[in-house]
Amino acid sequence: MTEYTVKVRKAILLQTTPFCITDLICRLNQKGLKNTGIILNVLNELFNAGIVKYDKVATRLDGREIYAFYIE
Numbered sequence: 001m002t003e004y005t006v007k008v009r010k011a012i013l014l015q016t017t018p019f020c021i022t023d024l025i026c027r028l029n030q031k032g033l034k035n036t037g038i039i040l041n042v043l044n045e046l047f048n049a050g051i052v053k054y055d056k057v058a059t060r061l062d063g064r065e066i067y068a069f070y071i072e
Contacts, residue, residue, distance in 0.1 A: 018057040018068035
């Protein structure tokens with residue numbers, strides 16, 4: 001695992017609020033991590049390992065459900 005991949009992995013694991021893929025990419029870009037391909041690969045690895053989950057995180061007032069990734 002490269003040093004860059006380790007930084008991306010740590011940055012994803014430090015997320016304290018639910019996120020969609022676009023949010024995650026923007027958040028990591030602000031930290032100088034701009035390689036979208038690596039970000040998506042690491043997210044996929046963490047998801048497949050069961051560390052990152054994707055599920056309903058809230059319900060809007062109009063009854064629509066909001067789904068997002070989150071760290072368990």
